[in-house]
Amino acid sequence: MSDNAALCDRTMPDLGVSLQSIDQYPADGQPGFAAPVAFAAVLPGSVAAQAGIERDDGLASVDGKPISKRPGLESSPLRDSAFAAIADHDPAKPLELGVVHAGVAREVIVPAKPECRAVVEILDVDGDTAQSDGRTIQIAYGLAARATDDQIAVIFAHELAHSILHHRERLxxxxxxxxxxxxxxxxxxxxxxxxxxxxxxSVYLLANAGIDPRAAPDFWRSKFGQHISGGVFHNLAHPSAKARAAALEAEIATHIRPGQANYPAELLATRTQPMK
Ligand SMILES: [Zn+2]
Structure with missing residues (x-):
């Protein structure tokens, strides 16, 4: 979602890839990786794809530094340290990645553009979980598998909004x-x-990404949204699905102008304010 980078105060280079690492797998079930960290997906047309990086290629280094566990991330998969190394790179400058393909290592220069600093992870569990800890947006496989593309976009936009507004740390x-x-x-x-x-x-994020923001109220009015709202998404600390849909429709009608960038300055300004 680099379309929304202007909304985020924390950005990182948008490479169009997702990463995984060998230590995310049990010792007796590890796939054959080209390096301990590998590209789990490379979006077609992304800067990484244009630079010739392929799915399952290994990632050995970022800006000349070999990937190793970073302070504070010792107990997380190596993937998180690789992600942090990319995220720390100035998104205005090209990145130098050490890429391993079929046993051959090479340096690849990848132009970067800023995107919101967030990583999406599909969790290998069934169920209807979607959550954000401010750095990683996690969506349960069961949820991702049942949802349409628009519904995934709605869930993703909602979780990204939590991240942009620093909710976890402010709460x-x-x-x-x-x-x-x-x-x-x-x-x-x-x-x-x-x-x-x-x-x-979330409706601004959807609109700016070229997705009809009405997908959000539609989601909450759908059987699926109501089911989610009755499940993990819902407890008394969440608005009802009906209330969400109505509030979203009002926000869209009042504020969203199709075909132009929409920035809710007042809402964005709350991210530096204490919650009280
Ligand atoms: Zn939420």
Whole structure:
């Protein structure tokens, strides 16, 4: 979603790839990788694809530095350290990647453009989970498999909005509990605020990415959206599916002008404000 990079205060180079690492697999079931970190997907037409990088190629280094576990990420898969190395690169300058293809290593210069700093991960679990910790957006395989492209875009836009608005860290700073305790009193109010703001921003993200923002209220009105809303997506700290759809329709009717970039300045300004 580099169309929305202007909305994010944290960007990274948009390569159009997703990564995986060998340590994400059990020791007795590891696939044959060209290097401990490999390209799990390369989007057709992306800068990586244009530079000749292929799916299953290995990624050995970023800007001349071999990929190794970074401080603070020792207990995470090596993939996260590789992602962090790419994310730390100035998105205005070309990247130099050490790529291993069929046993042969080469340096590949990849032009970069900024995108919002977020990585999408399809979790290998069934169920209806979608969540964001501010760095990684995780969508359960079961959810991804059942959803249409538009529905995935709606879920992704909602989670990206949480990330853009720094909700996780702002809720933590405000000592807002999640889970069961998050469903009551002040916690509930803060969590609801985060949900409503993420919903509002999501329609701008969709519109700016060239997707009809009405996909969002349509999603919440659909059987699928209502099912999700009755499942993991819903607890008392989330608005009802009907309320979400109505609020989204109002936001679209009032603020979204098709064919032009839409930036909700006032909403974006909240990301540096404490939640209270
Ligand atoms: Zn949410």
């Amino acid at each position: 933590e700073a405000a000592n807002a509990a999640n889970g069961l305790l998050g469903q009551f009193g002040r916690n509930r109010r803060l969590n609801l605020q985060a949900e409503e703001d993420a919903d509002r921003l």
